[in-house]
Amino acid sequence: MKKVFIITGANRGLGHGFVDVLIKDKNNFVISISRSLSEVQKTFTSDNFYFLKADLSESTNDKKLAVLKTLITYEAVFFINNASIIDPIDKIKNLEDQAIDRIISVNIKSPLQITKYLLRNFNENKLTFINISSGAANRAISNWSLYCSSKAFIKMFYEVAESEYEHHSFFNIDPGVIDTNMQKNIRNSDFPDVSSFKSLQEEGKLKAPKQVALEILNTIL
Numbered sequence: 001m002k003k004v005f006i007i008t009g010a011n012r013g014l015g016h017g018f019v020d021v022l023i024k025d026k027n028n029f030v031i032s033i034s035r036s037l038s039e040v041q042k043t044f045t046s047d048n049f050y051f052l053k054a055d056l057s058e059s060t061n062d063k064k065l066a067v068l069k070t071l072i073t074y075e076a077v078f079f080i081n082n083a084s085i086i087d088p089i090d091k092i093k094n095l096e097d098q099a100i101d102r103i104i105s106v107n108i109k110s111p112l113q114i115t116k117y118l119l120r121n122f123n124e125n126k127l128t129f130i131n132i133s134s135g136a137a138n139r140a141i142s143n144w145s146l147y148c149s150s151k152a153f154i155k156m157f158y159e160v161a162e163s164e165y166e167h168h169s170f171f172n173i174d175p176g177v178i179d180t181n182m183q184k185n186i187r188n189s190d191f192p193d194v195s196s197f198k199s200l201q202e203e204g205k206l207k208a209p210k211q212v213a214l215e216i217l218n219t220i221l
Helices: 013-022 097-121 145-164 181-187 194-202 209-220
Strands: 003-008 028-034 049-053 076-081 127-132 169-173
Touching (some): 013 028, 013 209, 097 145
Parallel strands (some): 003 028, 076 127
């Protein structure tokens, strides 16, 4: 039976890694919820790939998600909550309201809305929710107040969801440090612990996105 994978932020980084692995199996149908496609993804056919264009900093409401009803029937559905942003990296007193709203929309509101939609409309399917978490969900990092808080929020949200929907599966997975644009952004930022993140790159400790995606999929499938 085919499996449906819904992935946010699938056009780069770890999200792109998931797509690279999953698209090779014709029994998988991948739905990318992203602002754009990568050049490679533009070559995919509709046989097992669908691009749902959405800016997660805006509201991911039911109207935008309604297309899922035309794409999903009785398959097992996997939602990979991968998209997140870390900016602004700054002291709390310097945070602007617009930046606060953006990170809450991307990191918190959009996965809540997608999760709610799937539970409301596909509760008879076998649903698996994979939250790509972070060590920041459990550790306070100076100048990362919004990122740490949002990651902790979603981690707890899925723990509560697991208690409510025992017939579905929920995973909070910390993938470790990955060689992505977010890591580049972190290294170029000014905060007390930045040197430790620079050391990770210098010492070759950053993981390749595709390899991390494969490891996660081997854990949950």
